[in-house]
Amino acid sequence: MIFVSSCKNEQQDTAVSTTQFPDKDLNPIDRYGELLVAVQTNHVFADGKTFVDCEPKIPSEKILEKYQEQKEQPDFDLEAFVLEHFTLPVTPTSGFEADTTRTTEEHINALWSYLKRDADSVENGSRIALPNAYIVPGGRFQEVYYWDSYFILLGLKEAGEIDLIENILDNFAYQINTIGFIPNGNRTYYLGRSQPPFFAEMVNLLAEIKEEKSVYLKYHDVLEKEYAFWMKGAQSINPSETEARVVKMPDGHVLNRYFSNTQTPRAESYFEDITTAQEADRDAHEVYLNIAAACESGWDFSSRWFADPNKISTIQTTQIVPVDLNALMYNLEQTLAKVRRYADDVEGAEQMVKAAASRKDAIDKWLWDATQQTYTDYDLKAEALSPILSLAMVYPLYFKVASPQQAEHVATTLESQFLKPGGLVTSLINNKQQWDSPNGWPPHQWLAIRGLQTYGLNDLANEITSRWLHLNDRVYKRTGKMLEKYNVIDTTLVAGGGEYPTQDGFGWTNGVYLDLKK
Secondary structure, three states: OOOEEOOOOOOOOOOOOOOOOOOOOOOHHHHHHHHHHHHHHOOOOOOHHHHHOOEEOOOHHHHHHHHHHHOOOOOOOHHHHHHHHEEOOOOHHHHOOOOOOOOHHHHHHHHHHHHEEOOOOOOOOOEOOOOOOEEOOEOOEOOOEHHHHHHHHHHHHHOOOHHHHHHHHHHHHHHHHHHOOOOOEOEHHHOOOOOOOOHHHHHHHHHHHOOHHHHHHHOHHHHHHHHHHHHOOOOOOOOOEEEOOEEEOOOOOEEEOOOOOOOOOOHHHHHHHHHHHHHOOOOHHHHHHHHHHHHHHOOOOOHHHEOOOOOHHHEOHHHEEOHHHHHHHHHHHHHHHHHHHHOOOHHHHHHHHHHHHHHHHHHHHHOEEOOOOEEOOEEOOOOEEOOOOEHHHHHHHHOOOOOHHHHHHHHHHHHHHHEEOOEEOOEOOOOOOOOOOOEEOHHHHHHHHHHHHHOOOHHHHHHHHHHHHHHHHHHHHHHOOOEOOEEOOOOOOEOOOOOOOOOEOOHHHHHHHHHHHO
């Protein structure tokens, strides 16, 4: 079977406000051009994200004119030039002092005000202004992130911040209505990609807290638009073809994949991307597309996306049909069926019921590994199930796609291969990528625990909970920090791998901790 990809380098229309800086809605690569290349390839900042988060003090065209005039001068200092013409980003948590005599819960609740941003005013930099307050993860991440936010909401619920939860949902609704989808984060350099579609589950969470019907009806239109974004092209492709984020399997079943609307290096990781492309024996644009698609998955980066699990240069994200994404899409379809019933759209609701049932059948057929007795991804290029096992296997449990027997088999795999002293390891591959061994991440611990509990597999759920919370507590007492990820194999070490140092703050770690501790 041959999968035909009709990859298009299309840009989403945006509705970013403009001021005297009319090009502020551009990707920084387009906005700063040669200057960005110079800054990133000369490592003016240790973290490439720093420059693209800076605010220009004068219009960028004036900065570029000055750069062209000065760059060949013998005493030209690139770093001094940047510092003269740009304002560096500020880390709000930099003024927070940890007090380890506090409990972990007290520490987290003291942090919320430092991680909170009020409604944005329009800035000159890359930030896309949002109309309501929100929570940022912390560290280098000083903007809202799509899938992080669901797990942050869990903590805000425990903290009683219900209005803030609704503000965050309203911001996402605003982005869907003005941009056409929820970007990775509210930065212009994220406009080419989304993240795992947790918005439906955010709506479900708020509906549990408030009067159900009104919440669903409030977000009905934006849920429909979210679904349309992910399903674009589904009606026009034939079996064994792909279009944007949609894959039609050989039997006609429709599933989804991660994709990107751009085929250029990431502005925030420009040097890393061109280096990867140089190491890859193929077209650079294809490499950039697959890198951005991996970022859309949230798992940037993981052996799940590599043809050779040890080489990022073999990245092939768009050739992978991910089990976690399709479980999320099943949930979106289930949620839309409910919403349409509330809106008295009986026929539309039935269509979503059928779509969800068809997707469940497809997950069972294409993403269940009968040999290994667990869920895994499907490799379109190899025309076979991926041999890489990962915690993506827990998503069908959490979203109730699995049968009781499948859930028991997944639990056996988790306990025998993934359970480590500090919780669940993300994959069994140790390749220096942050979404692989030895790291464990908060969202997967939570999804695994709640998924296991759904099927009555409470002993394993309780064991994971105990080990994870104990690790969080130990690291907090030792460092005064809640980290974005943890080394779950050697709990005396911090996590590692990836393109940047382990960050603290940390939004989704805080949310998961509070929810599991209750």
